[in-house]
Amino acid sequence: MERKIIVTGDNSKTLLIPDLDETYHSKHGALNEARHVFIRHGLAEIKKEQVNIFELGFGTGLNLLVTMEYLSNHPIQVNYSSIEKYPLPFSIIKEMGYDELIDSSFSKTYLDAHESAWEEEVALTEQLTLLKQEGDIKSALMENSKFDLILFDAFGPRVQPDLWSVDILFKMYSSLKLDGRLVTYCAQGQFKRNLKAAGFKVYNVPGPPGKREMTIGLK
């Protein structure tokens, strides 16, 4: 699959898949989007000292990077699990430059996260463990009532409608604890109806710059 590195509206880079005309992040600003959707409306809303996160689509690891940034001034513990069907080569990760995007104090941990073994929980720092699994969310087995927060970061429904289906969303719902939260950049009507059908209470809040709305699903 061909991927091109492009610069987004806040100067952070993202990847474009020309064949699908789809990017990994918002063209208006990859870093702003990750902070807004997954931290401000995600992790920052979970009032717990230990938080279990599940991410759909590890990709560039940008959401893990903004999680590290959050942890640097919040004394909580995060267990971060992520699944990825198409792991990126390390050469692309280096070229993206996310290791120096926020602060060089995150470089080592961010690069360690990419170089760490798959299918094994590793302690990246005292506050953060990481479990990366290579596989397809459609066939992945997930434990019930395990996660406090799901970062739902698949490619958009235009490209991957099957990942925004009631089936997958019900899998997400089952894997959340009561009071758990799913956040995503997407605000498509059919997706929100599917979230409701899967059992979620659905809320919209303003999206990051350039996007009118984003979606929160609560269990």
Ligand SMILES: C[S@@+](CC[C@H](N)C(=O)[O-])C[C@H]1O[C@@H](n2cnc3c(N)ncnc32)[C@H](O)[C@@H]1O
């Ligand atoms: C919108 S990108 C976001 C990736 C990542 N969160 C980031 O910030 O770079 C979507 C990711 O989902 C992955 N993906 C696509 N289909 C998948 C599937 N069926 N199971 C697991 N991951 C999948 C893609 O390879 C890609 O890395």
